[in-house]
Amino acid sequence: CVVVALPTDESVLNDPEYKKRGYKQGSRVAVDYMGSHAEYVSVPWNKIYVIPESVSSLTAVSALVQGLTAVSFMEEAYNVQKGDIILIHTVAGGLGLLMTQLAKSRGATVIGTTSTPEKAALAKANGADHVILYKSEDTVARVLELTNGEGVHAIFDGVGKTRTLVSVGNASGTVPPFPPIKLVQKNVKLLRPTMNNYTVTSAEVLYYENALFSLLANGTLKTQIFKEYPFTAEGVRQAQIDLTSGKTTGKLVVKVSD
Numbered sequence: 097c098v099v100v101a102l103p104t105d106e107s108v109l110n111d112p113e114y115k116k117r118g119y120k121q122g123s124r125v126a127v128d129y130m131g132s133h134a135e136y137v138s139v140p141w142n143k144i145y146v147i148p149e150s151v152s153s154l155t156a157v158s159a160l161v162q163g164l165t166a167v168s169f170m171e172e173a174y175n176v177q178k179g180d181i182i183l184i185h186t187v188a189g190g191l192g193l194l195m196t197q198l199a200k201s202r203g204a205t206v207i208g209t210t211s212t213p214e215k216a217a218l219a220k221a222n223g224a225d226h227v228i229l230y231k232s233e234d235t236v237a238r239v240l241e242l243t244n245g246e247g248v249h250a251i252f253d254g255v256g257k258t259r260t261l262v263s264v265g266n267a268s269g270t271v272p273p274f275p276p277i278k279l280v281q282k283n284v285k286l287l288r289p290t291m292n293n294y295t296v297t298s299a300e301v302l303y304y305e306n307a308l309f310s311l312l313a314n315g316t317l318k319t320q321i322f323k324e325y326p327f328t329a330e331g332v333r334q335a336q337i338d339l340t341s342g343k344t345t346g347k348l349v350v351k352v353s354d
Contacts, residue, residue: 097157099123103141113298114141124153126160128292133332135352142298145305150313158319158347161291162191163308166198166317168294169252171307173262173287178203180249183239184224188215190347193222193320195252201316207242209235211342218320218345247282261286320346327352 099121108114124147129139147156170176182199186192187208196206200223208224210216216227228238239248251261261284279286295301311317322344325331335348 097125097127097153099125099144100136108141111298113302116298116302117141117144117146119144119146123147124156126153126156128161128164128295133327133350133352135327142301145301145309148309148313151309154321154349155312155319156309158190158321158349159194159308159312159317162194162347163312163317163319164295164304165191165291166194167307167311168291168304169262169289170195170198170202172294173289174250174252176202176204176250180204181207181243181246183207183209183248183251185209185251185253187219187224187227188345190320190345193219193346194317196223197317198311199223201311207239207248215345222318222320262289322346322348324349324351326350 099119102119102121103109103114119141126145126147127137127139127143128145129137129143131137132139145156145160147153176182176199180199180202182195182204184192184195184199184206185208187196187206188210192208192210196208196219199206205226206224207226207228208216208219209228209230210219211229211231213229216224216229219227226238226242228235240246253262276286295304308317312319323335323338325335325348327350332350335350338344339348
């Protein structure tokens, strides 16, 4: 995205947080905003992320939402530390790969789950130490085997023997209600955060903007582009079909413009 018009309200222009951002017409930006399948979109200024010269536009837009999710969740939902053992479900997807890279950069051991040997190979190429094929292996048994019966320190989107469970999304539907007493046996902490609640204020947006783009610029995080689609009715339709097929890995990108 490129900025084509700036706010005109004096209260915004004089806001110290707005001034910190250095917005200019022509600035390359990434946007976290619903309804952005369009050539032009009007977005609140504090929901815009300025892309630094060290990061390409394709990398920035393909990593923005899931990258911000990975960075904020692994800092605030569960602060991944050196020596932790982390279980990441659907590890070969766009978010799973970024979480794997980030957890490894922090010194954690990563166990992932996925559906096919091909996806397992991709996850391992991105740093996963162990990958469980959930269609043919018992995930709980394998996790206990890999951890000598101890379980893991945190799970990102899943169930099992754990200390912290962070439910990341609703790709297969919402989690059905269950009695909290079930968490007692293993002193489990359950969280269902959303990235947007970690980027409410302008200061939070700027903090995570700098954190994410720094990790992309120095190569700690790398995006995997599965395919680019044209911004046409058929192109967007095909992207949705592919996304829900369960056969894709990494990110699907709809190219709105050059």
